[in-house]
Amino acid sequence: MVLGTKGLPPRAALMQLITASWVTHAVRAMAEIGLADLLAAGPSTAGELAEATGTDAPTLARFLRALAGLGLVAHDAEGRVTLTPLGEPLRADAPGSLRPYALAITGAPVERAWHALPGALRTGGAAFAGVHGLGLWDFYAAHPEEGALFDAAMTGSADARSGILPATVDLAAVGTLVDVGGGQGRMLAAAVAATPGLRGVLADRPEVLPGAEAFLTAAGVRDRCDLVAVDFFSAVPTGGDAYVLAHIVHDWPDAEALAILRACHRAMAPGARLWIVELVIQPGDAYDRAKLLDLLMLVLFGAQERTEAEYRALLEEAGFDRIAVHPTDSPYSIVEAVRP
Numbered sequence: 001m002v003l004g005t006k007g008l009p010p011r012a013a014l015m016q017l018i019t020a021s022w023v024t025h026a027v028r029a030m031a032e033i034g035l036a037d038l039l040a041a042g043p044s045t046a047g048e049l050a051e052a053t054g055t056d057a058p059t060l061a062r063f064l065r066a067l068a069g070l071g072l073v074a075h076d077a078e079g080r081v082t083l084t085p086l087g088e089p090l091r092a093d094a095p096g097s098l099r100p101y102a103l104a105i106t107g108a109p110v111e112r113a114w115h116a117l118p119g120a121l122r123t124g125g126a127a128f129a130g131v132h133g134l135g136l137w138d139f140y141a142a143h144p145e146e147g148a149l150f151d152a153a154m155t156g157s158a159d160a161r162s163g164i165l166p167a168t169v170d171l172a173a174v175g176t177l178v179d180v181g182g183g184q185g186r187m188l189a190a191a192v193a194a195t196p197g198l199r200g201v202l203a204d205r206p207e208v209l210p211g212a213e214a215f216l217t218a219a220g221v222r223d224r225c226d227l228v229a230v231d232f233f234s235a236v237p238t239g240g241d242a243y244v245l246a247h248i249v250h251d252w253p254d255a256e257a258l259a260i261l262r263a264c265h266r267a268m269a270p271g272a273r274l275w276i277v278e279l280v281i282q283p284g285d286a287y288d289r290a291k292l293l294d295l296l297m298l299v300l301f302g303a304q305e306r307t308e309a310e311y312r313a314l315l316e317e318a319g320f321d322r323i324a325v326h327p328t329d330s331p332y333s334i335v336e337a338v339r340p
């Protein structure tokens with residue numbers, strides 16, 4: 001059972017599912033008007049918040065009432081509004097802020113693609129490309145402002161997976177770690193910072209590297225990292241003892257996923273390790289967020305989340321062996337493979 005449907009009779013539970021996007025819209029609007037940032041300074045009245053956000057005070061008061069019902073804000077004894085721990089990550093300056101994710105993943109380009117889900121079910125192809133005439137990465141390259149927001153969204157949502165390498169695998173024996181499609185470098189920065197002597201290589205599309213450079217500099221690890229512009233279908237940097245693909249393979253259908261794995265295989269020396277960081281779909285009918293993320297991958301990329309068996313099959317086809325799946329203390333797993 002999911003999304004507050006537990007214990008409800010079937011019709012009421014169904015209504016909850018049908019109207020789940022009302023919650024999404026409210027959270028998005030909260031992020032858009034910067035409410036969490038204003039409340040970070042302390043409790044405010046609805047009138048003060050209306051003035052600061054340029055909104056209509058009585059209407060904002062209704063909005064705040066709904067947000068309080070969702071647990072994102074609360075009213076104190078004087079009726080002033082405070083930010084709750086649930087709303088806290090929507091602050092732009094919160095560590096691992098989810099504000100960019102709330103804005104990007106519910107933004108119009110993605111929403112329009114969701115509306116084309118029934119078409120994607122018929123074709124198995126990406127709804128996004130059908131709606132926008134461009135694949136997601138080309139779309140963001142052509143719309144740099146939205147692209148920057150998406151990159152920031154990935155950095156924020158990477159919070160749950162950023163620290164899992166040092167917590168799960170042995171980095172002490174790794175001289176150089178190559179993060180393929182590393183985005184802004186959040187995971188690489190955490191690995192390098194936690195491992196004395198480790199060098200990092202961040203490989204991503206050229207337009208992503210300036211943001212990554214700024215992130216790695218702010219994280220204090222820029223001097224131990226190289227940044228390399230790549231198209232990971234053609235080639236990835238050589239010389240790594242270990243390679244990580246975090247939230248990459250799920251962005252692609254099998255043929256493209258295989259091409260990325262083969263590019264890694266070509267670049268890797270015998271004995272080098274590959275770590276795929278993904279949600280691995282569990283068998284059975286239980287609620288599993290990965291099953292919904294799987295639909296987002298279909299909508300955005302014509303791609304998919306995978307089961308352990310599906311990861312094993314891809315890795316074997318790309319020429320890897322000694323495949324093992326490591327659970328982590330996050331929802332993500334690390335699928336490990338060795339280049340023979």
Ligand SMILES: C[S@@+](CC[C@H](N)C(=O)[O-])C[C@H]1O[C@@H](n2cnc3c(N)ncnc32)[C@H](O)[C@@H]1O
Binds near residue numbers: 137154232248
């Ligand atoms: C979903 S993000 C994951 C970022 C990061 N690894 C993380 O865990 O948050 C996918 C990344 O793949 C990169 N990417 C997409 N196509 C690429 C290509 N052809 N070559 C290199 N990187 C690419 C994107 O720029 C983006 O940074």
